[in-house]
Amino acid sequence: MTQIILNAWYRGAWWLSLFYPLEWVYLRLRKLHLRRQPNPSENPIPLLVVGNITLGGTGKTPLVVALVAALKQRGLRPAIISRGYGGRIGAGPHCVTAKDKPEQVGDEPTLLAQLTRVPVVVGWDRKAGLTWLAEQGQYDLVISDDGLQHSAIKGDLEWCLIDGARGLGNGHCLPAGPLREPSTRLHQVDQVLITGELQPQVKQQLKQLLGAQDDCLLEPQLDQLKRVADDQVAAWPSVDTPLNAIAAIGHPQRFFNDLRAKGYSVAGQGFADHHQFKPQDLPHGELIMTAKDAVKCKPMAQEQNLPWLYATQRLTLPESLVTKLIQQLDLTAKR
Structure with a gap:
């Protein structure tokens, strides 16, 4: 819908x-x-x-x-503040740590913290997060x-x-x-x-x-392909290989089109932005997803040793x- x-x-x-x-x-x-x-x-x-x-x-x-x-x-x-949409932090401020789960702090803050290695402070009260970062005197x-x-x-x-x-x-x-x-x-x-x-x-x-x-x-470009389970770099498959792909982002079709622009035939399934995946949502076979989806799907991939991959972006x-x-x-x- x-x-x-x-x-x-x-x-x-x-x-x-x-x-x-x-x-x-x-x-x-x-x-x-x-x-x-x-x-x-x-x-x-x-x-x-x-x-x-x-x-x-x-x-x-x-x-x-x-x-x-x-x-x-x-x-x-620099440092980052975010509402933490999809998480359960509330007003905050809460500085994202490696122990935090996406369902607690939100998928985007989790990804930003991993990719930038700078403080990411979440909470719907962004003013409180801004004040907290200023008080640290480090940014x-x-x-x-x-x-x-x-x-x-x-x-x-x-x-x-x-x-x-x-x-x-x-x-x-x-x-x-x-x-x-x-x-x-x-x-x-x-x-x-x-x-x-x-x-x-x-x-x-x-x-x-x-x-x-x-x-x-x-113009963001697809960059590396990595394994969801352990974030290790994987080789892009031959363009003759049909791809199954998912995306729970604001514009899923853009991700599928980016894969097609690399020459792939793509069967893509889009989900609502910030969708919390359940096991029945995803096939157990080969699958390519966005980095934002990977932070939520990683526990499933690890527990079941699934061959899922995700594509990073370069800008x-x-x-x-x-x-x-x-x-x-x-x-x-x-x-």
Whole structure:
């Protein structure tokens, strides 16, 4: 059902017009909520919010991973805050450890902690997490994984990601469309980033909204193949080998298309984002999944010695983007 609705939002199904009255109610309630919120206080440490205004995946995780790596290369000390969606931490703050399970802290924070090797603090009270990190006195800046709609904090800088294939969908807000907030929000962020190949209709949509501007295009690429059970690198199979694949991410079809772009014939099964897998969901034979799915499926793969694999992603950020960020936040690269 979730995938049917997502497809309708991004393809512009006619029957979504039935939800226009509910969209109006949603926007009114949102406006009332924002009016009741106090103005966010000054951040105790420089804060970059990386988010989106649409439902469905836009590639935040590979961007955050690549940005942390680029900042560390320049001698800076970043940390991450996240809501911990799908976990049970509550308000937090809780700093993710190697002993934490994805069902406790969320699948994305678990993956971010593993890939970045920097502190990842979870809890729906992001302000508390930000304050806790500032009190440690060890970090130069904090990256909020998602949070453009979190009114309790305001990023010193805000980056908004847009899927280059799907854009803003039909341009309507929930429940008539995929937007969490009106598209005019893009005028308020500091940087719009487009992930994946930019389709002509999306380029035209953004041009009408934002006018002529240089598109910052980011194209994550599938990189290594690893075993789910022990994270050891495995060889990619011959392109003649049909692949069974699963993905419980915001945009499963993107993962399947990435595999097809490598020449594979793919039988893909998509699940809702953050889906908690049960044994009956997954075949016991060969299977390829995303890294985000692997952190949840690892115990099953280990217990049953299953030959499951997962694909990592690689993203290279433009040097100019990282340099601009450092300058805007008034940070000084250590080397």
